[in-house]
Amino acid sequence: MQSKELLQEAFGRLPGLVRQALDGMEAAQLQDRPGGQGNSIAWLIWHTGRVEDAQVASAAGLEQVWVAEGFVDRFGLPLGERDTGYGHSSQQVDAVTAPRELLQEYYDAVHRQTARVLDGLVDSDLDRVVDRHWDPPVTLGVRLVSILGDCLQHVGQAAYARGLHPGTADARGA
Template identity: 70%
Template sequence: MKSNELLLDAFGRIHDTVAATLGGLDVQSLVRRPAGNGNSIAWLIWHLGRVEDAQLASAAGLEQVWTAQGFARRFDLPLPERDTGYGHSTDKVDAVQAPPALLAEYYDAVHRQTVEFVKTLGDGDFDRIVDTRWDPPVTLGVRLVSIIADCLQHVGQAAYAKGLNPAHGEGGRTPAGGRD
């Protein structure tokens, strides 16, 4: 297996779990916050999409899907256009509301851009420095693994939050897509 194929599998698992988590949810379920102050499913899915989108676009030299494909306008959130959710207050978490179809459409578009980029990579590409603000500077390989780790964590939180909702019960479980 080539390195980029391994990364494509990891990004595919995120995609599959986002789709399974959003399945069967209505807007009310999406904005419910565990224990009244946890992050909502809508916020978690939006945030992981924004993180993957912003970080991958920066590393790949691409425009973010969020702006290039008009999702910032379509979501119409009361947040700065480049906001990705880092450091959000409880009010900002509450401000992220969208129907499940729009959340899924945005993440699908982000995933397509990710897949198109990762398919082009060879093993020699992963050592390229993409961020010099850190010591040591961040390579493309490290950035991609970081994106995967962050997104898997958030989609797992969203799936767990779905399972906490009595209306969805076992629906919080998400399939591994037959990849285990």
């Protein structure tokens, strides 16, 4: 297996996990915040898409799907155009509302861009420095692993929050 194929396999799991977390959820359930303070499923899935979108686009020299495909306007959130959710206050978490279909559509569009980027990779690309703000500077390979880890954590959190709603747990126990 080549590095590109490994990354494609790993990132390729995310759309289905996002779909599982959202499937059948009602608007109120998407906005519910575990313990009254945790992040809502809507916020977690939106943030997952925003993180992957912003970081992959930056590393690949592309425009973010959020802007390029008009999702910023479709969501209509009271947040800045480049906001990805890092450091959000409780009020900002509450402000992230969207129907599950729009959350899924945005994540799927982000994934399509990520898949195109991954499809064009060769192993030597993974050593290219994409961020010199860190010591040591961050390579594309390290950035992709970081993005993947962050996305998997947030989708897992959304799946956990989903399981807190009676009757919504995945029948397979996943």
